[in-house]
Amino acid sequence: MTYVLGISCYYHDSSAALLKDGTIVAAAEEERFTRIKHDSSFPMNAIEYCLKQENITIKEINFIGFYEKPLIKYERILSQIIETFPLSLKIFLKNMPSWLTEKLKVVETIKKKLKYKGNIFFIEHHLAHAASCFLVSPFEKAAIFTIDGVGEWTTTSYGTGNKNQIHLMKEIKFPNSIGLLYSTITGYLGFKVNNSEFKVMGLSAFGNTDKKTNPYYKKLEKVIEIKEDGSYKLNLDYFSFHYADKMPSKKLCKLLDGKIRKPGTELTEKHKDIAAALQLITEEVITKILNQVYNETKCENIVLAGGVALNSVSNGKILKNTQFKNIWIQPAASDAGTSIGTANYIFNSILGNKRNYEMTNAFLGPEFSTQEIKNFFEENKIKYSEFKNEKEIIKTTAKLIYENKIVSWFQGRMEFGPRALGNRSILANPCNPEMQNILNKKVKHREPFRPFAPAVCSEDASKYFEVDNPIPKPTDFMLMVYPVKKEFKKKLPAVTHINGTARPQTINREQNNLYYDLIKEFGKLSGISVLVNTSFNVNGEPIVCTPLDAFNCMMRTGIDFLVIDKFLVKREDNIVK
Numbered sequence: 001m002t003y004v005l006g007i008s009c010y011y012h013d014s015s016a017a018l019l020k021d022g023t024i025v026a027a028a029e030e031e032r033f034t035r036i037k038h039d040s041s042f043p044m045n046a047i048e049y050c051l052k053q054e055n056i057t058i059k060e061i062n063f064i065g066f067y068e069k070p071l072i073k074y075e076r077i078l079s080q081i082i083e084t085f086p087l088s089l090k091i092f093l094k095n096m097p098s099w100l101t102e103k104l105k106v107v108e109t110i111k112k113k114l115k116y117k118g119n120i121f122f123i124e125h126h127l128a129h130a131a132s133c134f135l136v137s138p139f140e141k142a143a144i145f146t147i148d149g150v151g152e153w154t155t156t157s158y159g160t161g162n163k164n165q166i167h168l169m170k171e172i173k174f175p176n177s178i179g180l181l182y183s184t185i186t187g188y189l190g191f192k193v194n195n196s197e198f199k200v201m202g203l204s205a206f207g208n209t210d211k212k213t214n215p216y217y218k219k220l221e222k223v224i225e226i227k228e229d230g231s232y233k234l235n236l237d238y239f240s241f242h243y244a245d246k247m248p249s250k251k252l253c254k255l256l257d258g259k260i261r262k263p264g265t266e267l268t269e270k271h272k273d274i275a276a277a278l279q280l281i282t283e284e285v286i287t288k289i290l291n292q293v294y295n296e297t298k299c300e301n302i303v304l305a306g307g308v309a310l311n312s313v314s315n316g317k318i319l320k321n322t323q324f325k326n327i328w329i330q331p332a333a334s335d336a337g338t339s340i341g342t343a344n345y346i347f348n349s350i351l352g353n354k355r356n357y358e359m360t361n362a363f364l365g366p367e368f369s370t371q372e373i374k375n376f377f378e379e380n381k382i383k384y385s386e387f388k389n390e391k392e393i394i395k396t397t398a399k400l401i402y403e404n405k406i407v408s409w410f411q412g413r414m415e416f417g418p419r420a421l422g423n424r425s426i427l428a429n430p431c432n433p434e435m436q437n438i439l440n441k442k443v444k445h446r447e448p449f450r451p452f453a454p455a456v457c458s459e460d461a462s463k464y465f466e467v468d469n470p471i472p473k474p475t476d477f478m479l480m481v482y483p484v485k486k487e488f489k490k491k492l493p494a495v496t497h498i499n500g501t502a503r504p505q506t507i508n509r510e511q512n513n514l515y516y517d518l519i520k521e522f523g524k525l526s527g528i529s530v531l532v533n534t535s536f537n538v539n540g541e542p543i544v545c546t547p548l549d550a551f552n553c554m555m556r557t558g559i560d561f562l563v564i565d566k567f568l569v570k571r572e573d574n575i576v577k
Helices: 044-054 070-084 089-103 106-114 125-134 178-188 197-206 215-220 250-255 269-297 335-350 370-379 390-402 435-443 458-464 473-477 513-526 547-555
Strands: 003-008 015-020 023-029 063-066 119-122 141-147 154-162 165-173 224-226 232-234 301-305 326-329 407-410 424-428 453-457 505-507 530-535 561-564 567-570
Touching (some): 003 335, 023 335, 070 089, 106 119, 119 335, 125 141, 141 165, 197 269, 224 269, 269 301, 370 547, 390 407, 390 561, 424 435, 453 513, 547 561
Parallel strands (some): 453 505
Antiparallel strands (some): 141 154, 424 530, 561 567
């Protein structure tokens, strides 16, 4: 029996993952336990969960892996501080304490906090990303593409994976980074960096997507030089991320005709066009690099990881714009997923074990027994009713959704990654033209332009959406955007974005039979076998983890019902009058 624990922390989306003889048995982000969005702290709670899930102690862990090499990263940060001094003085004073007290003391922290006495491996950041998308993919051989803000030095890399080995061939290094460009514009548009890049992606659909007529596309061409093979270079005159807290420089603000937008203020046509231009440039870089990767590898399979690999708009165009035939993307493609990559790299590549696991679902987090949930209700005097069987759960829930009630759905093990995929979800009627506004305003408490995703059974996806054929596996993780078929755009108003696209989540019975049957039952009532699926949380908070999180979230929002395990909780019944 070999147990490997992977750890990611100290930047954003801290996580832990546990492998047992090469199979992922548990994985979770620290934020779910601390309730701090994108928590970067040492993932003590996530580690304790992983050990508890497998009913083992730290003594039974054979190897621990960390998702980057801190000394190399420290070297990069010191070099950029020295190079830009004295402009970098503020960032030096802000960052050095954490480096000297914790980030350079990973070995000491692991041994002290976990009381661990075994071997610790440090895996380069982009190698951890590469392992996270290849070693758990369905492919024996694949081209690999990783792209994010920055690891130690690398920001973009590609190579190949064959059986249990990975070879990264080429890389682009800091300060040249598409991820940092995207984050810089995210900051300029008044959104939170390393948190709201997906908002900019959603906003881009409202802007001018024609390169020839969008004035900001031409302006952003001055910011980045892109070659035919996809390699690129940033013009650092327009950035300040290498020496200051604010990423957009004064020169960039001048180029984009104005100051940084204040959060909460109006989003103008200018802001929408800037978002569209940024998305166009991002897609251009990714497409050119991937075409180069194919030319060099001649491999029909491509796997992706890194924060930019969560750009589902770009992902949905990859098979159409390149010669790759098959694609796979890690559901937790950002730094959270590197804990999985680190553990797998140790087990498969360093120890030389054959791959024996394919990541077909993301249900790797905590679950709660029927008795635990019932005890929670009783102890807190929560009013509830109990379903007789699964059939009643499905019929009752489908009817509530059909009647335009908003239902929070809490079943089984929590998802790993940023998407709720049917175990910690809020579900609603996609046919209701008012539902998007209702959910954004009364439930999610977020910007009105934000779209919602449709959940659909795998065999029905091509009926409603213009998906690739065969449907790529990343749609199971809500990672691909596709056009809604013309005849269903008006029938699916709550999940059809302004540009006629949607980000479908596909479900098969083997992955999640209860969720699958619920969608089918709703289809019998409505004639449309699709549900609105959005994450069970409110803006600024992590997805719920426990029954307490779920109940509190319902009571603070416009959610009407909570279906949790075999119980039904009605919000109105539990309002203190």
